[in-house]
Amino acid sequence: MTxxxxxxxxxxxxERRLRMPLVDAMVTQRSIRRxxxxxxxxxxxxxxxxxxxxxxxxxxxxxxxxxxxxxPGPKAVLAKxxxxxxxxxxxxxxxxRKDDQTTRILKSVKWQVDHxxxxxxxxxxxxxxxxxxxxxxxxxxxxxxxxxxxxxxxQNLLLGARAIGLGASLVTLPLWxxxxxxxxxxxxxxVDPTSVICLGWPIGKYGPKPxxxxxxxxxxxxxxxx
Amino acid sequence: MTxxxxxxxxxxxxERRLRMPLVDAMVTQRSIRRxxxxxxxxxxxxxxxxxxxxxxxxxxxxxxxxxxxxxPGPKAVLAKxxxxxxxxxxxxxxxxRKDDQTTRILKSVKWQVDHxxxxxxxxxxxxxxxxxxxxxxxxxxxxxxxxxxxxxxxQNLLLGARAIGLGASLVTLPLWxxxxxxxxxxxxxxVDPTSVICLGWPIGKYGPKPxxxxxxxxxxxxxxxx
Numbered sequence: 001m002t003x004x005x006x007x008x009x010x011x012x013x014x015e016r017r018l019r020m021p022l023v024d025a026m027v028t029q030r031s032i033r034r035x036x037x038x039x040x041x042x043x044x045x046x047x048x049x050x051x052x053x054x055x056x057x058x059x060x061x062x063x064x065x066x067x068x069x070x071x072p073g074p075k076a077v078l079a080k081x082x083x084x085x086x087x088x089x090x091x092x093x094x095x096x097r098k099d100d101q102t103t104r105i106l107k108s109v110k111w112q113v114d115h116x117x118x119x120x121x122x123x124x125x126x127x128x129x130x131x132x133x134x135x136x137x138x139x140x141x142x143x144x145x146x147x148x149x150x151x152x153x154x155q156n157l158l159l160g161a162r163a164i165g166l167g168a169s170l171v172t173l174p175l176w177x178x179x180x181x182x183x184x185x186x187x188x189x190x191v192d193p194t195s196v197i198c199l200g201w202p203i204g205k206y207g208p209k210p211x212x213x214x215x216x217x218x219x220x221x222x223x224x225x226x
Numbered sequence: 227m228t229x230x231x232x233x234x235x236x237x238x239x240x241e242r243r244l245r246m247p248l249v250d251a252m253v254t255q256r257s258i259r260r261x262x263x264x265x266x267x268x269x270x271x272x273x274x275x276x277x278x279x280x281x282x283x284x285x286x287x288x289x290x291x292x293x294x295x296x297x298p299g300p301k302a303v304l305a306k307x308x309x310x311x312x313x314x315x316x317x318x319x320x321x322x323r324k325d326d327q328t329t330r331i332l333k334s335v336k337w338q339v340d341h342x343x344x345x346x347x348x349x350x351x352x353x354x355x356x357x358x359x360x361x362x363x364x365x366x367x368x369x370x371x372x373x374x375x376x377x378x379x380x381q382n383l384l385l386g387a388r389a390i391g392l393g394a395s396l397v398t399l400p401l402w403x404x405x406x407x408x409x410x411x412x413x414x415x416x417v418d419p420t421s422v423i424c425l426g427w428p429i430g431k432y433g434p435k436p437x438x439x440x441x442x443x444x445x446x447x448x449x450x451x452x
């Protein structure tokens with residue numbers, strides 16, 4: 001368990017916190033869903049997005065766009081979507097996996113679903129469609145390249161939030177309906193909302209982060225190689 | 227321009243380098259495609275993958291798998307795929323965008339295409355298909371959630387490589403044909419190879435990293451809001 005850093009609006013202090021050793025930021029990163037409704041200094045959110053822009057994009061396309069939501073109107077729309085999707089997937093998750101860890105995660109997600117309107121800042125990470133070659137055959141890796149141009153950036157936001165002491169979590173279910181999400185955020189049809197990063201100062205301590213051991217997921221030369 | 231760190235096999239030194247301030251690792255991260263053919267200490271690659279496992283996955287599914295390739299056989303297969311895809315996409319890129327920056331990137335990718343067999347380490351980041359609910363309607367965000375469970379981890383690898391001083395670049399074109407890539411790596415049909423992280427000690431200095439200004443990609447409350 002790690003004690004959270006106290007909330008701050010001081011941008012010099014924010015820069016100091018961003019100098020956390022890389023490995024410490026990674027090892028202590030985790031989804032923090034239980035957060036306070038108190039506002040987050042907008043300059044901090046802007047700084048996190050700026051750090052997001054340091055990540056790579058396919059062919060350096062930089063087709064990323066970020067919508068920062070703090071207004072109750074669009075939040076309520078996303079919250080309704082989240083609840084609808086949760087009714088289907090949450091119940092399913094509970095039936096599929098009954099281990100302690102899953103139960104703990106589902107409980108924490110349930111809290112987030114119930115309190116979604118109170119999340120002070122939602123950053124919607126979007127991709128503007130690049131100049132996709134329309135006449136060429138699209139290989140299976142096209143989707144991977146597409147999302148591979150936003151999630152490294154999202155991870156920068158999450159690591160930056162961790163260093164600053166902000167609670168952060170990454171969710172996609174509030175975007176269950178692309179049409180509804182686009183309308184709520186005024187996004188053009190060419191802009192693909194991919195995920196929502198919820199930000200706020202954390203309630204309580206940081207919990208543990210169970211992980212599969214590295215040798216279970218590392219294959220040498222070919223599948224199963226050790 | 228930043229002078230690269232000297233190559234090292236010393237794991238204590240590696241840990242010291244991984245303590246680089248988070249913000250410095252992010253700001254100086256960039257794709258390094260021109261790398262030496264010299265081997266990279268396997269324990270360093272393992273450590274980078276271990277840091278990858280600190281990233282988030284959807285519902286903590288942890289359905290990530292990493293194949294570390296150093297053998298000439300599978301490298302040659304991926305290199306051939308890369309060349310074939312490059313013939314189509316590289317030429318297209320050159321016709322679509324003619325600015326200096328694109329020309330520089332394309333030149334660097336061309337170097338990589340020509341020297342791909344010499345890349346000392348390729349980490350193929352894969353996703354094992356989770357228990358996708360087969361009877362439920364799959365929303366548009368399903369693909370985003372899928373790839374959102376590997377690219378945060380990939381970004382950890384890239385940031386870790388940067389801190390250690392290893393050149394790293396993220397490519398998908400060598401996986402142009404999923405069937406060929408699966409066969410070369412012995413992957414079961416349920417495993418989706420998403421991208422290749424090329425690792426090696428860099429040749430020369432780190433170049434600049436041009437980025438769109440943050441206010442161009444940041445929208446307040448809704449699209450176009452400022």
